[in-house]
Amino acid sequence: MNPILTVEQAKALDRLALEEYGIPVSTLMENAGRSLAGKVIELLGKQAGFSTERAVIPAKPARPAGGAGMSILASPPRNPSPPRKRGPRFSTIFRKMVYNLDSRFRGNDSFRGNDRAAWIFCGSGNNGGDGLVAARFLHQNNIPVVVFLVGSKEKFKGEALAQLQKVEEIQIPIKLMSDFETLNKEFKLHPPQKLIVIDAILGTGFHGEPRPPALLAIKAINDLKKNHPGKVTVLAADIPSGLNGDEGFTETEAVRADTTLTFAAPKQGLTVNSAQAYIGNLEVVDIGIPTELLQSVTNNKSS
């Protein structure tokens, strides 16, 4: 039988992966975020003519290298090469032009010239951390990314904070929910062919009913999708935000995803009737939890 995880079991998995197999949350998060990025690239590839073959996701997180293959959408390297003794070569001049263009695009977050983009809404827990990892991989693959922090930066801690710092380091544009309307107007003026929205606001740590600013972000995602049919695709990380990991939909509002990538195994809340309208296509992703651990946790009702 395919395993299904309660919230308690999902938490136990994290803990036991570290205690019994030495697999830290950072590794699981890296794998989860990378799978989200891979799905975005696949969705863009299918729908915007972007070849997934060219979009190689590196095995290890690395700073985008300067020089050959660099896109106008990638950030400039932080440590430029040492100054040359003779006059600048053509490639150096060209690279500078590229960087200038790059900063112009980043300065106003314009969609002009981009036929595809990703907006990633990240909460301050580990679900948000998954989204931040995805942002890094997408940026490395030259997909224009904007990260929206759902909550103040001060709320981020642990692995989610570590991921936020990496995203800041490579200068991915980071916005707050208060910036959303400005970007939304820009989107309406210069829409890309395709916008993928990653919902990494609330995962299995969500309980009760969504409070602001998470509630605002959930509504913003649903409005984007409703107002731009065919242009906006919503991808949920682990579970659409607003669904309870054990009970499914409760009563306020939840993200209406087109695809949900759930990590390790479906969460119980995804299997109940009330959740079905919010999940879209459900895909289970292996994030490196050993099979025997997954089996032992799902067989053990008390874990």
Ligand SMILES: NC(=O)c1ccc[n+]([C@@H]2O[C@H](COP(=O)([O-])OP(=O)(O)OC[C@H]3O[C@@H](n4cnc5c(N)ncnc54)[C@H](OP(=O)(O)O)[C@@H]3O)[C@@H](O)[C@H]2O)c1
């Ligand atoms: N199991 C695995 O194998 C694995 C591995 C890697 C990553 N992950 C990811 O980690 C996630 C779980 O991470 P997590 O335990 O840190 O929890 P989380 O799902 O990220 O949720 C925690 C966050 O949700 C907020 N929150 C909770 N209830 C809320 C409400 N009613 N309204 C608004 N905000 C609310 C919390 O804020 P407050 O503190 O203010 O309440 C906190 O910021 C999974 O869903 C998955 O995406 C899982």
